[in-house]
Amino acid sequence: MNKHLRLAREVVVVGAGMSPFGVFPEKDSKDLFVEAFQDMLASVDKGFDPDDIQALYLGNFSNDFFVHQAHWGPIISDAVGLIPKPATRTEGACASSALAFREGVLAIASGLYDLVLVGGVEVMSQRSTEEVAEGLALATVPYEGQVGFTFPGVFGVTASAYFHKYGAGRQHLMDVTIKSHLNGKLNPKAQYQATLAEMMEAKRQKALAKGAPAPQWADEKAFLGDPQANPMVAWPLHLFDCCPISDGAACVLLAPAGIARNFTDHPLYVAGMGQGSGRGLHAKKDLTSFEATQAAAAEAYAMSGLEPGDVQVCEVHDCFSIAEIIHLEDLGFFPPGHGYRAVAEGKTRRDGIKPINTSGGLKCKGHPVGATGVSQVVEIWHQLRGEAGERQVPMQGLRVGATHNLGGTGGTCTFTIFERR
């Protein structure tokens, strides 16, 4: 067996793009993917002929449920002019497009293809909140759905176990949310481009305009602690602990390292990648970690020869605020039980020692589930190339970034490390 975890040839990202994320009643999956595709085309420094793309791998979780249409591989392929080339849909719940990315890398590493498009898309906003909750709950494990768990419910239970074990509390979840909004404010593709302070002021102005008494909050945490402004969803999680319902698409272009310079002088190398699988709440050994993340991370670190301390900027799957804290620990960035303290101390802010979710994360950038994994790669592409604009990480010698995508309630997780060389 291959214990070296080495790709047969090196793979690079040579282009990356995404649609805006948000709620777009007038746009369908084709429209959004075309926007992502055009954004990607514009990102390829030396240009290229899209006819040279040999295959498409597309992540999509459940457009079947959300818009009652399945079989999106050829539909999206046709939308961007790739018929009759092979189009393969991957499904790993909220990690669907991370799996597409991985399949694209493997297809190039195998020598089969020299140019592959990988992407993801999801349109969720046409359903009611209750229906989306039902659709997402399809990705819990069967016993959980039967007794009434929702997606937020699974992460609520996880937060309850984490609080009990480590002495953290709601105020530590708020630290994550405040940071997410500071970053989302600076991302022009994000669903929420406002800080909490701005949202609080907007609510005050709205009340005043209606002639109602204007609410007053001492600070962001007072706002988040106000059950009127931030109602409970699944104890201890409240509305602002949860990512929104979103539409969107993202895609990246992959090539073997040997021809990277035909496309750009600044490719991103896939230094290491891993994927893991996990079990339901009843069978997990530890309710405060995700075994699939730990397995994926171990594989990616082994393949890259890098360590957690080498990762300078990272997008993690913050579907809920508690999840971001736990990922910081599972990925080895901070010891178990220290994730919440690191956030409270500002270490994960854009100017901290370990900037996390500079895009605003799922919480503010948005979470069209099938597009999220590849959209994380788009953010790292911008950061490592120094093209992230206002939200550029101010770190000197930025060279190594990573993406962590989690599917369902932790059943599927990926971790990919990128390097600028």
Place this chain on the structure above:
Amino acid sequence: MQDMPFSDSSFQKHLDQGRLMGCRCNSCQELYTPPRPLCPTCRLSRMEWVAMSGKGRLCAFTAITVPPPALKQEGFSRDNPYAVGVVELAEGTRVVARLLGLELSDPDSVALGQPMEVVFIKGGPDGSGDTVLGFQPAAE
């Protein structure tokens, strides 16, 4: 009973008859709740049914205020949340369950680790649906 398959369907039939059942692998002696047809460690199918005591302790819980459509029909809502969680059974395995009898108006007061006992909840709006596995604080 020993000849029922070690399936989710059998687990549900037992619940419907007021029994919480697990199974033990006769090869490695590992206990499983819910039952499973193949031991994931030995990959052998030498299972036997084990009746669980129905006693346990609360590992983790949540109170849900945004119910899925089926539970909304049963009357749960923002003003009438329901609780679910993870219970570690006295025998050492865990189950996920609906939780009754917790003070949901003050979730901070719910003590993890407290003793719990099984309760079989009639499912559906009129109680004619599948039995739902439940737990409630154990009587002193």
